[in-house]
Amino acid sequence: MAKMEVKTSLLDNMIGVGDMVLLEPLNEETFINNLKKRFDHNEIYTYIGSVVISVNPYRSLPIYSPEKVEDYRNRNFYELSPHIFALSDEAYRSLRDQDKDQCILITGESGAGKTEASKLVMSYVAAVCGKGAEVNQVKEQLLQSNPVLEAFGNAKTVRNDNSSRFGKYMDIEFDFKGDPLGGVISNYLLEKSRVVKQPRGERNFHVFYQLLSGASEELLSKLKLERDFSRYNYLSLDSARVNGIDDAANFRTVRNAMQIVGFMDHEAESVLEVVAAVLKLGNIEFKPESRVNGLDESKIKDKNELKEICELTGIDQSVLERAFSFRTVEAKQEKVSTTLNVAQAYYARDALAKNLYSRLFSWLVNRINESIKAQTKVRKKVMGVLDIYGFEIFEDNSFEQFIINYCNEKLQQIFIELTLKEEQEEYIREDIEWTHIEYFNNAIICDLIENNTNGILAMLDEECLRPGTVTDETFLEKLNQVCATHQHFESRMSKCSRFLNDTSLPHSCFRIQHYAGKVLYQVEGFVDKNNDLLYRDLSQAMWKASHTLIKSLFPEGNPAKINLKRPPTAGSQFKASVATLMKNLQTKNPNYIRCIKPNDKKAAHIFNESLVCHQIRYLGLLENVRVRRAGYAFRQAYEPCLERYKMLCKQTWPHWKGPARSGVEVLFNELEIPLDEYSFGRSKIFIRNPRTLFKLEDLRKQRLEDLATLIQKIYRGWKCRTHFLLMKKSQIVIAAWYRRFAQQKKYQQTKSSALVIQSYIRGWKARKILRELKHQKRCKEAATTIAAYWHGTQARRELKRLKEEARRKHAVAVIWAYWLGLKVRREYRKFFRANAGKKIYEFTLQRIIQKYFLEMKNKMPSLSPIDKNWPSRPYLFLDSTHKELKRIFHLWRCKKYRDQFTDQQKLIYEEKLEASELFKDKKALYPSSVGQPFQGAYLEINKNPKYKKLKDAIEEKIIIAEVVNKINRANGKSTSRIFLLTNNNLLLADQKSGQIKSEVPLVDVTKVSMSSQNDGFFAVHLKEGSEAASKGDFLFSSDHLIEMATKLYRTTLSQTKQKLNIEISDEFLVQFRQDKVCVKFIQGNQKNGSVPTCKRKNNRLLEVAVP
């Protein structure tokens, strides 16, 4: 599979040239055009050999994704298009696999993308190096150190919204496996002047804005700060807010990063307190106050801010106040105190702020180092990443630019040294003859600056330490004297006659011709900045602070450790640290990233050629290419070289059996490449001129096209032939199949025809036989039929004869019988006529009657006396018998029914019979009473305690006890009364109380009257003159009139042996006291319902309307 892998190369699909070494012809114009062409096609990276040029795209490109990381992982440098990842991978792999310490030097001007590049390198290495919880924590700490340092060390400038205002060198340490262990950060020369003053359009360090925007109200009040930027003199206001920067969010990121890096909460707080103190220092203002001796003395205008600073830092207010007013100079045990005027006081304030901040920054770096330092003592492999300010050429260049450019000069030197050294080493390694290369060595410029005896830095130090008045001008004079003859030094006053006429040079300036161009430096401020003076009173005041962090930042303030020696100057400090850095870098394998800024507008897609040209010049990139091309422009190992170009020669194509080197030799001979154009190293072929390489590439391209055509041709031929063969094969198969099919079909046809013919013949034969057989059979059958017919005729003839004979015999017998009968009848006729007719009649009648009774037996109706069914009569002559029989049967079943009765039931039926006799067909009410059983005692006096008294008063048997309505004779209204009938008496009692109202002996009752209608009214007539009759007759109405009248009749009969007179009439008279009143029953209307109503019409008439 590995063999099948397609080997890619930087040379594939190249836009312009990917490696400037291959640029032909090489000059500034072609160089820039190549960069521009690539930039326009989003190719921001280009190589110069192993150096990466990076052009800032000012927009995010999709070339840093995890997939890209995977693409570049473990790939050779020239295998893919130029990328920062290729360089990172190369560096990381040679560190891991070849045990070579690496350094990655990133240079370029402000805004060119150095910091971004350094972060890309770190993130790539983090992505490809080892994994695991511990390793990841180390990685995270290393990566998170960036936001912290950027907050404190970066600021918005006119060139870059996130400009690093310090140099940074970071060593990342790895173990033997290539897993990260930790790191060490070194910082160089923080631009501390920014703390107190920022150029127009620029900002102070990010952290101040982040703190004020992002801190909670609580934190702000704790730090005695206000959110408003305008409250602080040290914050420039015109560009306090930057588009695309969210200070508040960044503040949270920084706090979070500090936590990840390992800052304790109290440490982070202390840091913010120092930041707050610096901000507030800027708000202290002074005013002049004249003293008696005529000297000006400064006084703090408003002590409130001072008070708050002191509270924040724990410094005695009076101590700090004094430090702002006096300056104590100690010399040889003598202390001299002088007052400070207003200008000096401001100077002191700003010096304090700058020192406080820059020392805080150094402390932060140390603190981070403490967190990220490797935990083991084992030998480590190191990868250094240097993100340092690039060459700076401004209109006004001061001490800072001088220092920075010095640093770049040193870097260029180390670059030249290392590149040449590497080149030389490779030649030796490859056994190639080393030819001397002409190039510009900038060691002479470095010497001009750093030489210990007459270098510019040494002069400056000397000037600073010299007693007497020292000014920037005296320093320039000194330079004029000492460096005048130096080739690369120019000044107006220089003694060198060459420059005497140079009026382009201003007075207080000197110019250095750096490797990257000429820079004009203003001497103003050199001495001061080099001195970097902080009055001892201030450092002592700071040391006295109870704030531990601040105290630790000013160790020289400790009076016990008073050191009269001056602290080293800024210049000498820097020189020393650069020297250490250089030493450090020299031990490592260098990798270069040269960053280029394409425009001044921080804008994407704009490529300002003059700006780029300027950078190319001072970065010495052409120089770089030349050095690289000094001997041979291109080199490649034999195997990949042969692999790439073997198609150009018949012997090597398609396979070369021998060693790769001889293959390449054969190839180059065949191509007739001039001998001086290449050399054979041990493992590589060295090509002197890029032209040769491009010729090879062109040939290869052409050959590839030919090869492609060839492949295409062969493929097409092969395809056609295969197709043809396939068609041919198919045709044979199809023909075979078709023939087989046709033969099969033909055979089947013949076969079926044969079968048809066969079957016809067989059929014909069979039919013939059948015909014969049928004929034979018919002949046989005909004989049989004839015989049968003959026998039949014979038999029929016989039968006919026999029948004739039998008929004749029967006729003879019948005739004989008739004859006999006639004879007998003639003989017996006289006996029959006398008796037989009567007997037959009687017999028949008897039989009919018998049958009638027997049938009746089965048709009897049920035994119920009320069953009206009776079978119909069958014979008219039995009509009377039938009726009689019905009557007898009814009587008999009535008797049967009666026999079942008990005595009591008999009594009831007797009563009912009595009632029937009395009322049937006389009173219309009667039929409705038939179904009602006579109960007599409707009112159960015995059981009702209410009537106890009434019961006690009656000794006889009660026959009737019932509530009746007694009609008031005066008005026809009725009142309820209990009607009691005993054996001898009739009693009326009150229904409620049971008290007896009237008692009539039965003997006094003469008559009962009632209507013939359907009503319950009845009158009880009493014997005239009797005691009971005094009040007159009674008129009642009752629901049980029939029963009551019957019982009254029966009781009277049994007691008095006299029949009670019952009058049924619709008009009768009733005796009311003396008067007789007529009670008349009329047919009433239905209006009053179904109840009869009684009304007194006049004195003599009481009308009862019966509905």
Ligand SMILES: Nc1ncnc2c1ncn2[C@@H]1O[C@H](COP(=O)(O)OP(=O)(O)OP(=O)(O)O)[C@@H](O)[C@H]1O
């Ligand atoms: N590879 C890149 N892709 C996209 N944007 C980039 C890239 N490199 C740089 N930039 C943009 O350019 C800006 C400046 O880059 P950076 O801060 O790295 O410059 P610098 O060289 O470090 O400048 P200084 O010397 O001022 O610190 C970044 O904030 C970013 O917006």
Ligand SMILES: [Mg+2]
């Ligand atoms: Mg930077």
